[in-house]
Amino acid sequence: MGNSTTRFRHESLQDAKTVKTLLSSLSKGFSKGELTLSDDDDELVLETGELMNLRIKAEREDGRCVFSLRVTWADPAEPSHPRGTPRIES
DSSP states (O other), X not given: OTTOOOOOOOOOOOXXXXXXXXXXXXXXXXXXXXXXXXXXXXXXXXXXXXXXXEEEEEEEETTEEEEEEEEEOOOTTSOOXXXXXXXXXX
């Protein structure tokens, strides 16, 4: 893949049952180690990592509720670039 950047973005109005189905599909994708995100226009396949950063945010303000779930990880297909041992001189 190199330094390529591929993005998938989708926004639509869905009912709770559809959201539950999508979240269940995400769960299955994490279990098998691969997520395939697609709609009528685009598709992106991501290989999941061993360790992942998880961020959950929720708020209720001015009659609107927002819940966000963010998961990030290093791309297993990309070579890692270890930073080495830190040095401190005094």
